[in-house]
Amino acid sequence: MALLVVCLLGAAVCASAQIKEDFVSLSSNQDGQEYPKANSQGYVRARILAPKANEVQLQINGILFPMTRDADGYWTGTSTQPFDEGNHYYALVIDGAEVPDPASKFLFGSGAERTQIELPAHDQDKYALRDVPHGQVRELYIHSNVTGGQRHLFVYTPPQYDDDLTVRYPVLYLQHGYTENETGWSRQGRCGWILDNLLADGKCLPFIVVMENGEVTKRFSPESRTDGSMNEAAFVRFPAILLQDVIPYIDSHFRTLADAGHRALAGLSMGGMQTRIIGLAHSDVFSQIGLFSGGVISEKDLQDNPNFLKNNKLTFVSYGSREVETPRGQHPKEVVAAVRAKGLNACYYESPLTAHEWQTWRRSLYEFAQILFR
Amino acid sequence: MALLVVCLLGAAVCASAQIKEDFVSLSSNQDGQEYPKANSQGYVRARILAPKANEVQLQINGILFPMTRDADGYWTGTSTQPFDEGNHYYALVIDGAEVPDPASKFLFGSGAERTQIELPAHDQDKYALRDVPHGQVRELYIHSNVTGGQRHLFVYTPPQYDDDLTVRYPVLYLQHGYTENETGWSRQGRCGWILDNLLADGKCLPFIVVMENGEVTKRFSPESRTDGSMNEAAFVRFPAILLQDVIPYIDSHFRTLADAGHRALAGLSMGGMQTRIIGLAHSDVFSQIGLFSGGVISEKDLQDNPNFLKNNKLTFVSYGSREVETPRGQHPKEVVAAVRAKGLNACYYESPLTAHEWQTWRRSLYEFAQILFR
Numbered sequence: 001m002a003l004l005v006v007c008l009l010g011a012a013v014c015a016s017a018q019i020k021e022d023f024v025s026l027s028s029n030q031d032g033q034e035y036p037k038a039n040s041q042g043y044v045r046a047r048i049l050a051p052k053a054n055e056v057q058l059q060i061n062g063i064l065f066p067m068t069r070d071a072d073g074y075w076t077g078t079s080t081q082p083f084d085e086g087n088h089y090y091a092l093v094i095d096g097a098e099v100p101d102p103a104s105k106f107l108f109g110s111g112a113e114r115t116q117i118e119l120p121a122h123d124q125d126k127y128a129l130r131d132v133p134h135g136q137v138r139e140l141y142i143h144s145n146v147t148g149g150q151r152h153l154f155v156y157t158p159p160q161y162d163d164d165l166t167v168r169y170p171v172l173y174l175q176h177g178y179t180e181n182e183t184g185w186s187r188q189g190r191c192g193w194i195l196d197n198l199l200a201d202g203k204c205l206p207f208i209v210v211m212e213n214g215e216v217t218k219r220f221s222p223e224s225r226t227d228g229s230m231n232e233a234a235f236v237r238f239p240a241i242l243l244q245d246v247i248p249y250i251d252s253h254f255r256t257l258a259d260a261g262h263r264a265l266a267g268l269s270m271g272g273m274q275t276r277i278i279g280l281a282h283s284d285v286f287s288q289i290g291l292f293s294g295g296v297i298s299e300k301d302l303q304d305n306p307n308f309l310k311n312n313k314l315t316f317v318s319y320g321s322r323e324v325e326t327p328r329g330q331h332p333k334e335v336v337a338a339v340r341a342k343g344l345n346a347c348y349y350e351s352p353l354t355a356h357e358w359q360t361w362r363r364s365l366y367e368f369a370q371i372l373f374r
Numbered sequence: 375m376a377l378l379v380v381c382l383l384g385a386a387v388c389a390s391a392q393i394k395e396d397f398v399s400l401s402s403n404q405d406g407q408e409y410p411k412a413n414s415q416g417y418v419r420a421r422i423l424a425p426k427a428n429e430v431q432l433q434i435n436g437i438l439f440p441m442t443r444d445a446d447g448y449w450t451g452t453s454t455q456p457f458d459e460g461n462h463y464y465a466l467v468i469d470g471a472e473v474p475d476p477a478s479k480f481l482f483g484s485g486a487e488r489t490q491i492e493l494p495a496h497d498q499d500k501y502a503l504r505d506v507p508h509g510q511v512r513e514l515y516i517h518s519n520v521t522g523g524q525r526h527l528f529v530y531t532p533p534q535y536d537d538d539l540t541v542r543y544p545v546l547y548l549q550h551g552y553t554e555n556e557t558g559w560s561r562q563g564r565c566g567w568i569l570d571n572l573l574a575d576g577k578c579l580p581f582i583v584v585m586e587n588g589e590v591t592k593r594f595s596p597e598s599r600t601d602g603s604m605n606e607a608a609f610v611r612f613p614a615i616l617l618q619d620v621i622p623y624i625d626s627h628f629r630t631l632a633d634a635g636h637r638a639l640a641g642l643s644m645g646g647m648q649t650r651i652i653g654l655a656h657s658d659v660f661s662q663i664g665l666f667s668g669g670v671i672s673e674k675d676l677q678d679n680p681n682f683l684k685n686n687k688l689t690f691v692s693y694g695s696r697e698v699e700t701p702r703g704q705h706p707k708e709v710v711a712a713v714r715a716k717g718l719n720a721c722y723y724e725s726p727l728t729a730h731e732w733q734t735w736r737r738s739l740y741e742f743a744q745i746l747f748r
Contacts, residue, residue, distance in 0.1 A: 030486045031485070031486070049471060050470050052469035053470065054426055054469070055426060073470065094424070094427070094473065095425070095427035096426040098423075099468065099471075100473065100474045102473050102486070105487055112404045112405070112476070113404060113479055114476070129524060131524055134515040136514055137512070137513040138513070139511040139513070139560075139566075141508040142508070150505055155510075186513075254536070
């Protein structure tokens, strides 16, 4: 046990010696807050006033790092490992109580509203708020015949949507992942800003985006506590809501091009799994699909769904490079190449040096949007 | 000192003896969270797991209440005073660290994103999410010539807005208070749900609502640290942004009735003060105004602004009953009666048993909306 402690201390000292002291405040901080900070290597430093505490820890992506107390009662701690560019969920642990850092802004992720850190990225201009024309992100409540209650969703309309009331637009239905909700693509995903920037740069066509709830974010509620009912909610109830309630509402309340050729479905992680299942079964509804870290379309899928190969116009598959660096079965790039050889217009994108996280999915949307509805 | 402790204990026991054990979970809780709770008298009970803590306190509206530890490491505490119906900001204090309660949802208020409790109210159906047709709350970013950057604002459009693209609507510009921001009226204020419910019940006319930022929410930033620059921001820069940037944008991007007769301005607290100053000076732009806990229009105001009496069609003044129960100068009801006698169409509303808080302002909007644009 003593040996283990010495080893761990040794590793910490070694890692600390390499940490560059070029820490900057984060864009995810609340107004006027200096901490949390990150350095150019992706190390994170947090601080909090907790004068009577015995122990305070920094938790990022579930990993705990110690914090130390100064004479004024402030606790400061730096992660002993770097984190990828982009967005991560984190918390502070004060004497065993896991709490949000009051210095940071909040998002919904991992089943609850919680604090997050936004690490600077070399390509952050893709999803930055720029002084360009902006679309609107509209918050809607609509009645669902499937559930008998109200649905809460967000709809992005492009900047020019209100300029000419005779123009109609294609629609992308875009889904979040497990334990996330309908706010994810606008907040963490920066969907609106990504599309505003692409449009300002002439890199994509204007389209509407609909962001619904995939039905499994109430992680503590009885209906999603077991795998069976999670599957029921995500892969049976959600498709019914999407096809029977949401699409008819959108087509009757927005100026859409209401045919399969102008309708796409995409999602991340569980949203990609939903897209794969719905996309294969309903290629007469969606002609273009995007699977972000959520599976692939295989040769067997094409055999089992002959209409899909006939109807599908675009199949986009993406992963973060860290997700596929240890192969589990056939590499997705090879699966995509195989279905492409069968005649499917499939393409593959890999986000460099990111994992199963929002930076992968922001970049996936950035790439997917440029080839969508062409 | 011993005597003081005995007295305080006595008071606590006395108060506790009257607390009804009919606590229910709050609508402001995160999904699946049992605590915080409140009882029918307005007492609040919170709970958190903090096994290694020395001291945990519950803080509501800045008042601290002790919490006690059980054998499993959970701390539970009940306020020793009741709170008004409606929304209040709160936090937990764990060994001196003031942190959000991870069991509650977040709002922006008092200068930061923070946790809140939503106490049940006898009239909560006014601002509840009902299964009725809903308008949209649209998030906009627009360029400001006054600031040279982007403005972030929300626009409510009524449920029927997209049904007939030839219909044009009046516009209410609706402002938040000091240390709040442009999210307040939709989130804490429930503006959209209040108007949806009134429209469903046939109690108001449909109109657009624009919710901007009053320029003083960055309480920690240098430009708002002194009273002088707060005044500059709230009462000089904000009116310029509103008149030069926001109104022209709204009138050119929404189907508005773009004249003073169909344009109103209202606000709460500081937003009421802004409304009073802008409304008196620009009665050629806004024909109807609402001051919610934000001052009155006096006889001297009418003398100093002769055009106001000529142009104004409606002046609505409101307060919470607890704000005016100790008179400071003339009672606002009497001031309103005096200007009414001079020919101004002024009216006064008092929210029963509420103070300078959101429940007063929700009710004020509910009343104001019913007489607006008639």
